[in-house]
Amino acid sequence: MALIEGVGDEVTVLFAVLTCLLVLALAWVSTHTSEGADPPPQPQPARTAAPARPSEPMADLDSIRGEAPAAETPSLRHRGQAAQPEPGGAGVTAAPAAAADPPQEPLVLRLKFLNDSEQVARAWPHDTIGSLKRTQFPGREQQVRLIYQGQLLGDDAQTLGSLHLPPNCVLHCHVSARAGPPRPPCPPGSEPGPSGLEIGSLLLPLLLLLLLSGGPAAPALAASARRPNVVLLLTDDQDDVLGGMTPLKKTKALIGEMGMTFSSAYVPSALCCPSRASVLTGKYPHNHRVVNNTLEGNCSSTSWQKTQEPSTFPAILRSMCGYQTFFAGKYLNEYGALDAGGLEHVPLGWSYWYALEKNSKYYNYTLSINGKARKHGENYSVDYLTDVLANVSLDFLDYKSNFEPFFMMISTPAPHSPWTAAPQYQKTFQNVFAPRSKNFNIHGTNKHWLIRQAKTPMTNSSIQYLDNAFRKRWQTLLSVDDLVEKLIKRLEFTGELNNTYLFFTSDNGYHTGQFSLPIDKRQLYEFDIKVPLLVRGPGIKPNQTSKVLVANIDLGPTILDIAGYNVNKTQMDGMSLLPILRGGxxxxxxxxxxxxxxxEGRTVPDPTCPSLSPGVSQCFPDCICEDAYNNTYACVRTVSALWNLQYCEFDDQEVFVEVYNLTADPDQITNIAKSIDPELLGKMNYRLMMLQSCSGPTCRTPGVFDPWYRSDPRLMFSSHGSIRTRRFSKHPL
Structure with missing residues (x-):
């Protein structure tokens, strides 16, 4: 019997080898017979109106695909529409001009390649796009794609004069690495490999062969073929309570209506850097220890880089799950600081890095392109940051490998100050004003002293200022809406949309006049801590709204769960939303x-308000301050079938407490701390102390209002000491 089994194994191996040889032979024949054909061009979706500068030097883009840099500078294959050959000779063909026309001036054009090199070209207005290609790239014109202001110049018969090109204008030039006639865009999985064979044509037969043979690699390959892609879109300071999603009509239609909208999504800290650190790590601020937007507060500090960046969910996706990882936009507020590695620092886990230096801007900024600085100016067509992020994201989708799933994180500056809208949107929403909610321009009675110090009613100049800011914030979001539309159209065009999860959210909320505070975030109220969260993807039914309580610490666990990684292996505090998304x-x-x-507070009086004592910050000309040293607080936000409460304690001499019943008082006008049942107050105080010392699984224990809740005093303390020491530590590092 053993002999028979041995013979059977040998026959199986021989059969597998012969089958592989047959597949290789068929692929070789298919490749060489198809190269003689000239397939028709396929349509390509339009790019964003304002093009970015070329996406990356050649070596960096090749490294994304796992290939060595090409020998020739501009030789990178683009998966978009190839230029069609123009009939006629190889010389420059000039169209006959009318006798009455004045003499034409020659055009000076700058052909800019993906590695930032340039080539000057001279042509006449009556020259065609095809003749320009033939003149500048003799013998390779069919491999050349020219792009002007984000639009592919695909008609080789079109004259340059019809484009109305300004003097010394830039044409972005993509030259494919593959010689031969133009080819249609490659479907996913069909990029040519180094061997010259169409590896995509081999993938399916080989995968089927391995599955049938039951080899040890079969389950892994099958799982890899099914793993979804993920895109995370993160805006900056976009509120949910005051209508922050209103201008994003396309985003709501393309993501929200095609998937699930969470109506109770929160951030664990109403400030950019701590909140973004929570997104990346899946942890509460007391665990990732980023407490404000400064290096001293651990924002992109060397301590953060050493202790937290190696365990972020993108790092796990890259190292443990084999994902391509792409980042574009604002990272952390102090990223690029010289004291923390400068722009040369690229966090672990990112295979493509396109990060903004420090805080949000729209013009005159510097980007780190895989650790290399690139400055941008104030030319809308090449520098407007939201459009730059859109275009480099589309470039990534063109040049990425088709053999690995991908994760993209796109972090826009909008709607953060300075609220610079694209030119075409600067006159929109002229009749829009900041919402006059019930808590607008009223005194914050029975609230913490920082809220009580705001002057009520606000001056007319303050109201005019915040109305203008509100309007400009919406204007900047229109470019984000365009970005989302372009991205989804490209995913649909490449056939990857149905296998891609898209998340849309913000790092914190915002207020404009609530409780007479002019404009900012940082406060404990709904308008500052509640954010939009929209998700679409495989297995998510359209037009759903979920009321479950979620936070941005859940994004990392969810994305790792999507990738098939066991979240219990991490130290993340959040929970995976995947069962909810799939309708469990x-x-x-x-x-x-x-x-x-x-x-945060200043150690000296604020120069805007010299009459005020030290210890305050973020002060406006009316001497209304938005922050102070003792604006340090911690809250438990409870949302369940029976309860909708918020309990907060301040670390000040009063140990001030604020409690709100948001079912009866959604605008949080009345602080009920002194009138609530003392037993209920004690339960919430206990839960707050427990959560402030939690880590990992203990952050996910039942709340005091859950029927399965059990009291355990041991959870109130950590290995670092008592909760009181840990909760309000002034020196997190």
Whole structure:
């Protein structure tokens, strides 16, 4: 019997080898017979109106695809529409001009390649696009694609004069690495490999062969073929409560209406850097220890780089799950600081890095392109940051490998100040004003002293200022809406949309006049801690709204779960949303989350308001300050079938407490701390202390209002000491 089994194994191996040889032979024949054909061009979706500068030097783009840099500078294959050959000779063909026409001036054009090199070309207005290609790239004209202001110049018979090109204008030039006639865009999985064979044509037969043979690699290959892609779109300071999603009509239609909208999505800290650190790590601020927007507050500090960046979810996706990872936009507020590695620092886990130096801007900024600095100016057509991010994201989708799933994180400057809208949107929303909600321009009675110090009513100049800011914020979001539309159209065009999850959210909310505070974030109220969260993807039914309580610490666990990684292997505090997204029933879910913030104040009087004592910051000309050292607080936000509460404690001499019943008082006008049942107050105080010392699984324990809640005093303390020491530490590092 053993002999028979041995013979059977040998026959199986021989059969597999012969089958592989047959597949290789068929692929070779298919490749060489198809190269003689000239397939028709396929349509390509239009790019964003304002083009970015070329996406990356050649070596960096090749490294994304796992290939060595090409020998020739501009030789990178583009998966878009190839230029069609123009009938006629190889010389420059000039169209006959009318006798009455004045003499034409020659055009001076700058052909800019992906590695930032340039080539000057001279032509006449009556020259065609095809003749320009033949003149500048003799013998390779069929491999050349020219792009002007984001639009592919695909008609070789079109004259240059019809484009109305300004003097010394830039044409972005993509030259494919493959010789031969133009080819249509490659479907996913069909990029040519180094051997010259169409590897994509081999992938399916070989995969089927391995699956049938039951070899040890078969399950891994099958899982890899099914793993979804993920795109995370993160805006800056976009609120949910005051209508922040209103201008994003296309985003709501393309993501929200095609998937799920979360109506109770929160951030654990209402400030950019701590909140973004929570997105990346899946942890509350007391665990990732980023407490404000400064290096001293651990924002992109060397300590953060050493202790937290190696365990972010993108790093796990890259190292453990084999994902291509792409970042574009604002990272952390102090990224690029010289004291923390400068722009040369590229965080672990990113295979493509296109990060903004420090805080949000729209013009006159510097980007780190895989650790190399690139300055941008104030020319809308090449420098407007939201459009630059859109275009480099589309470039990534063109040049990425088709053999690995991908993760993209696109972090826009909008709608953060200075609220610079694209030129075409600067006159929109002229009749829009900041919402006059019930808590607009009223005194914050029975609230923390920082809220009570705001002057009520606000001056007319303050109201005019915040109305203008509100309007400009919406204007900047229109370019984000365009970005989302372009991205989804490109994913649909490449056939990857149905296998891609898209998340849209913000790092924190915002206020404009609530409780007479002019404009900012940082406060504990709904307008500052509640954010939009829209998700679409495989297995998510359209037009759904979920009321479950979620936080941005859940994004990392969710994306790792999508990638097939066991979240329990991490130290993340959040929970995977995937069961909710897929419509799971009888799920056990949390009923509360932690919100914590460490206030900032100046050691000297604020120059805007010299009459004020030291210890305050973010002050306006009316001497209304938005922050202070003792604006340090921690809250439990509870949302369940029976309760909708918020309990907060301040670290000040009063140990001030604010409590709100948001079912009866959604605008949080009345602080009920002194009138609420003392037993209920004690339960919430206990839960707050427990959450402030939690880590990993203990952050996901049932809340005090859950029926399965059990009291465990040991959870109130950590290995670092008592909760009181840990909660309001002034020196997180």
């Amino acid at each position: 029933s009888n799920l056990t879910w949390r009923s509360d989350i932690l919100v914590e913030y460490q206030g």
